[in-house]
């Protein structure tokens with residue numbers, strides 16, 4: 007308790023500066039001095055009406071009221087600075103001269119700030135009027151400091167504030183935006199609201215309201231907490247919502263204190279701060295934080311915050327659920343101590359993890375580390391940790407990052423490495439190689455078998471593109487298609503091309519490749535394999551040569567011709583140009599071949615091939631179909647059919663002339679001639695086979711026209727061909743349906759006695775009637791039908807012999823059967839005859855086989871063997887049409903023959919043509935010298951008979967003696 011100041015009114019000697027005149031009626035001098043010189047705030051009040059009579063400067067500065075504002079007014083009129091009840095309790099018993107000592111009271115100053123002042127008072131009497139002189143000293147700061155220290159109130163416990171006694175609650179609250187306070191005195195139902203609080207509560211200025219009114223502004227759900235705080239009055243902060251101006255929801259926080267001095271409650275007051283914005287920001291932040299926390303906690307990835315504390319220890323302030331689950335720790339365990347998590351790291355990787363972390367801490371560079379971790383009971387996993395460090399104010403370093411489980415990638419990588427290894431060992435064993443190209447299609451790798459890759463010279467290939475090779479060995483269109491496939495990023499397979507080797511040679515390779523794309527779908531290049539296919543290509547080209555080219559002449563063969571003809575027809579169709587096919591057959595080639603031997607025949611064919619090539623242009627094709635058959639295909643002839651035919655004819659004539667020139671075959675000079683058939687084409691209306699047929703037909707016409715000439719195909723030929731085709735069908739049927747009949751023409755002596763017959767087949771066509779063998783025998787030979795037909799004739803002839811053998815008049819008759827070349831050349835010909843004779847029982851001595859010259863000259867030795875074999879059992883042989891061929895007497899001598907037949911062409915004019923007569927005589931004399939029998943055929947007149955008889959012929963056949971007739975019509979006269 008402070009002693010009264012020395013200049014108190016109770017000290018009569020006190021002196022002070024007089025600034026203000028003493029109040030009227032109150033002892034002027036003394037009071038004045040006391041008032042103005044006192045360091046304490048002094049007010050003089052009149053007891054009678056409580057009016058303030060005088061205040062000094064200190065009072066003015068303490069309360070904030072100016073002297074003019076308060077003089078004459080009661081303290082009550084000044085607000086709550088001294089409540090009436092307080093006044094009564096303090097001054098109620100005061101008597102004149104009496105004192106009130108050191109009473110602490112709460113006053114509210116003009117600015118609304120509550121103050122605790124220490125009050126001393128004394129009652130004076132002046133002119134019969136009682137006055138109370140009140141001394142006030144502000145002890146708020148002391149009390150608050152004491153209170154704050156006691157309650158731990160941080161905001162007011164600032165030592166400086168306390169020490170300097172500068173802090174005033176009002177300043178504290180009002181100097182801070184949106185801060186106000188309220189004061190409530192014991193027993194008072196009202197509360198004083200400072201302007202700041204009034205504003206928060208939605209009032210315009212400071213106000214006195216009831217407590218309920220104040221509570222009424224608060225949200226009901228927040229009231230219980232406030233009531234409890236009001237009850238406790240322990241300064242604890244309570245946050246609540248209230249209705250602010252315009253009904254806006256405001257957030258405020260409050261601390262409530264009770265001023266108790268010496269066990270006596272002086273006042274309750276509360277400091278209220280509106281912090282809506284802060285709260286909203288905080289709520290929003292909280293929401294964001296909650297959201298982030300929720301996301302990060304539940305994120306599938308393993309997210310973490312890892313802190314290296316200044317003391318060197320580690321902790322995990324935050325770990326997501328995934329981290330917790332993986333490492334089998336709770337968030338709390340991880341927060342407290344990192345060892346639980348670290349213990350899961352594979353012992354071999356722990357140092358690496360720690361070292362990289364320390365390094366990142368020192369350098370503040372991002373941390374990244376691959377390590378293995380194992381949780382008991384679970385397989386070993388590979389993890390990749392990555393985080394970014396941040397230095398915190400407390401000196402620790404916080405790493406924020408994520409852990410990724412890269413086990414599958416690691417395993418995949420291991421497998422990849424394994425597979426790469428396997429691939430390398432395999433490719434070193436294989437002759438294939440592996441290549442890679444970048445996005446620019448430059449080779450980046452060529453791997454594989456040393457030999458091949460060396461030959462490919464990878465060092466010079468790396469960095470080069472496939473374009474550099476320019477597509478060797480492929481056609482421009484194939485190369486373009488390949489480039490297009492690459493540009494379209496397509497997979498390609500077995501693309502074959504040539505590559506230049508390091509030694510400059512070309513190698514055939516087959517390559518396959520597939521485009522490579524990264525995870526974003528961007529094209530990265532190509533990779534694939536290559537294979538040396540040189541030997542395969544060589545084999546293929548040999549096969550092609552054999553398959554498409556004639557081995558003897560090197561010319562395209564029939565297959566290649568058909569191929570090229572197809573292309574030529576299409577090209578002709580496109581260009582509306584004509585083309586021509588020249589079918590060339592060498593006249594009498596067979597005879598030449600048979601007489602001079604195959605070797606000579608081959609030489610001739612080679613030279614013919616060469617001469618033909620010299621007759622045509624490069625666009626034309628010369629092919630050999632086989633034997634002595636050649637075809638020249640002329641392309642790009644004139645669009646006009648007439649002109650085109652003239653062009654073709656010119657070439658045909660050129661060929662004719664060329665082939666008519668002498669051939670030098672070894673030591674022989676040979677003459678040959680061709681028969682040429684020409685078929686023209688424009689477009690592909692006729693088709694390949696039809697065209698060939700037409701040219702063939704035309705060639706036959708050339709043959710029929712006397713050979714060594716050119717004939718164009720014409721529709722009449724076509725008709726004949728059709729008829730022939732039709733006949734072929736009918737002939738097959740005839741064989742099955744027994745439409746064939748054997749006629750017999752007698753062979754007689756000069757006096758007309760029959761010695762035998764010639765069997766001549768006839769076809770009784772159901773529609774056409776009898777068809778001559780001259781029509782169907784050549785067709786049967788061409789189609790091969792001659793074999794069954796010939797067999798039938800032989801069977802019928804043998805049957806007739808057997809029939810005649812039973813009759814003494816006929817049993818000596820012989821039957822001559824014509825044997826065609828194809829029939830005779832059949833390997834089983836002899837066997838068939840022997841079988842037939844055995845099965846029928848026919849007498850071989852009565853069977854005569856008629857052969858032609860040309861038939862015998864082919865495979866001469868073989869023919870001799872067959873004839874000898876059959877002759878040994880009695881079968882005889884007759885040489886038909888003798889004199890028409892190129893018979894060599896040397897050969898004739900060696901043939902096991904029995905008879906010659908003078909061809910009817912010589913007999914016909916034997917009386918008129920001296921040449922034919924000479925030939926007939928020569929044949930007869932030759933036969934005589936060779937001990938051969940002779941039959942003159944085609945004898946139609948007695949004159950012919952007589953001439954021949956005179957020339958030494960004793961056997962005749964011809965209409966003069968009898969036409970070919972069915973057996974039953976034969977006039978069989980016994981010898």
Ligand SMILES: Nc1nc2c(ncn2[C@@H]2O[C@H](COP(=O)(O)O[C@H]3[C@@H](O)[C@H](n4cnc5c(=O)[nH]c(N)nc54)O[C@@H]3COP(=O)(O)O)[C@@H](O)[C@H]2O)c(=O)[nH]1
Nearest residue numbers: 766767778779780783799824825826944945946964965970
């Ligand atoms: N491979 C086989 N060839 C056979 C067979 N049957 C007949 N042929 C051959 O067919 C050709 C035509 O025979 P064809 O019409 O029967 O003519 C023969 C006689 O009829 C005919 N001939 C006989 N005498 C005269 C005559 O006085 N004048 C005349 N103009 N023609 C006459 O000559 C043909 C007999 O010729 P050839 O065989 O050469 O003795 C013919 O080539 C037959 O060979 C058969 O079964 N198999």
